[in-house]
Amino acid sequence: MNAIIVANGEMQVNARLQELWQRADLRIAANGGARNTRLFLGHAPHVAIGDMDSVDDETRVWLAEHRVELIQYPRAKDETDLELALRLAQERGADEITILGALGGRVDQFLGNVLLLTQSRNLKIVDAASEMWIGQGNDVIQGKKGDTVSLIPLDKAVEGITTKGLEYPLRDETLERGSTRGLSNVMLGERATVLWDYGTLLLVHLFFIARK
Numbered sequence: 001m002n003a004i005i006v007a008n009g010e011m012q013v014n015a016r017l018q019e020l021w022q023r024a025d026l027r028i029a030a031n032g033g034a035r036n037t038r039l040f041l042g043h044a045p046h047v048a049i050g051d052m053d054s055v056d057d058e059t060r061v062w063l064a065e066h067r068v069e070l071i072q073y074p075r076a077k078d079e080t081d082l083e084l085a086l087r088l089a090q091e092r093g094a095d096e097i098t099i100l101g102a103l104g105g106r107v108d109q110f111l112g113n114v115l116l117l118t119q120s121r122n123l124k125i126v127d128a129a130s131e132m133w134i135g136q137g138n139d140v141i142q143g144k145k146g147d148t149v150s151l152i153p154l155d156k157a158v159e160g161i162t163t164k165g166l167e168y169p170l171r172d173e174t175l176e177r178g179s180t181r182g183l184s185n186v187m188l189g190e191r192a193t194v195l196w197d198y199g200t201l202l203l204v205h206l207f208f209i210a211r212k
Contacts, residue, residue, distance in 0.1 A: 049088055
């Protein structure tokens with residue numbers, strides 16, 4: 001089952017993401033993400049979750065009109081609204097989860113959102129210009145010639161990295177946390193592969209249109 005979660009960050013959407021949202025088996029709005037769904041995606045979520053402190057009156061009425069399930073938490077809680085939404089998706093059986101609206105805004109929340117990716121290997125943060133995820137160790141990236149691909153080590157070292165289909169190849173090499181060597185590689189065609197032996201690697205794919 002695939003789930004899409006909309007957070008309260010900046011929204012960049014296109015027709016592809018709108019279609020993904022409409023076709024998702026489970027659509028979840030995390031707090032103010034409910035407003036994002038109303039303004040940018042059209043179709044209501046199945047569930048809205050969080051402390052609801054960022055949900056305006058117009059959005060509350062819209063949620064009620066569409067009979068959206070509301071799961072409300074107190075403001076004083078240990079998790080962010082996005083983490084609560086992620087947990088809900090997992091509890092309801094989602095094995096593929098996409099997060100929209102997780103970028104931009106406060107830098108601490110942005111970084112926290114990115115680090116949520118470490119909780120699952122079936123989780124992506126996506127917008128109209130980019131996608132990011134924690135790699136499996138044998139990742140295939142589908143895109144276009146000129147797309148940017150960055151490899152960001154989250155462990156002290158990620159070892160045995162070999163890439164194909166990128167302008168600056170790595171061959172059984174190591175990237176250390178804090179190094180920028182893995183940033184801003186370029187796809188040579190519509191497919192690139194990234195393989196490695198050990199460590200946690202964040203993959204970031206920037207679509208070519210975002211570089212213009």
